[in-house]
Amino acid sequence: MNICYFVNQYPKVSHTFIRREILGLESLGAKVIRVAARNSPEELVDETDKQELTKTRCIALGNKKGLLKSGFKQFLSTPLNFIKAIGVAFQLAFNDQNRYFYNLIYLLEACELLRICNEQQVDHIxxxxxxxSASVVLLCKILGGPNYSFTVHGPEEFDKPIQISLGKKIQHASFVVAITSYCRSQLMRWCSFDHWKKITIVHCAVDDQLLAKEHKPITKANHFINIGRLSEQKGQMLLVQAIALLKQRNVDVHLSLIGDGELRGEIERFIKANGLENNIALLGWCSTAQIVEALDDCTALLLPSFAEGLPVSIMESLARKRPVLSTYIAGIPELIDEKSGWLIPAGDDMAIADEIEKIIQLTPEELNALGEYGYQRVSNEHDSVQEAEKLLNAIKALES
Structure with a gap:
């Protein structure tokens, strides 16, 4: 079976879960053609991502003439489909704050995607x-391309479901993947009851390297880590505020932030203004090997998110037998409970500080028991091949 994966940007440091899914499908015998609208090679730090870059076709960035050529050829070969696709693109644009120019670009990307699918004899996108991404594959289908499906992660899709025409994309899809039960419930809100049966759950998976490598027991009670894009959504400003509160209480605590993003400057200024240079380290984006090393050297993962799907960093932490402190929002409670970590209200720096202070008082035996339970959960529910098989079976079922 030939499957085309289309992502707006791939590979990307924060999209390792897509890479694992693709490799899982290939391990099951599927041929996967990778197509991205754009990519940023200079951002990649993981060798596996760099290998993925060589396998990925980039169809938009620096390819203006190619897109126009594909659009012209598609109009000549199937003018009625092309006109119909223009109508759908305009419908999408009307919902999307009248962004007609962007949706016409998506139409040209769909023409180029269709050309590749025909060339590679793709069975499914x-x-x-x-x-x-879902806009492009919808338009590709209207042009006469293969059936499509798409995975929804949240929270971005649920912040603007009408603007992105989420219901229309579900309507035309063969099936839709939700990464959690919470995600599935949100999709049900934005499509008719007749389409609920299309929604299936396939979890994001953790890297086998994280699960299989020899585990180190937790020996330190005051070394914490956060992994993710430095953004409002992830709540890192609350973390640094909590560390400042703990410093005022004379609590010895250390935090490493792995990731980068728009909040880095603000976080750096807060660290300097509050004299937290010896308490907080900004490590930037790291490779999988570096993340494993950092997790193995920490007590727990701290992730005080405001909005999420189900963060891959939580799965990565549990894969290394490290418990997680997070917020009881979205899909997080589906994996984290009192047996594998701690859940607190979102948006409360005092609650974070109080919980960290309690964690520091726990014995290594108590911390390791939490990590061990979390490891069993993530091993059973987020295996890359097991989850890829669910997706592959859903695609194969379309042929029967």
């Missing part, structure tokens, strides 16, 4: 995210 799968996209990740219900935003731009």
């Amino acid at each position: 799968h996209a990740h995210f219900g935003t731009n």
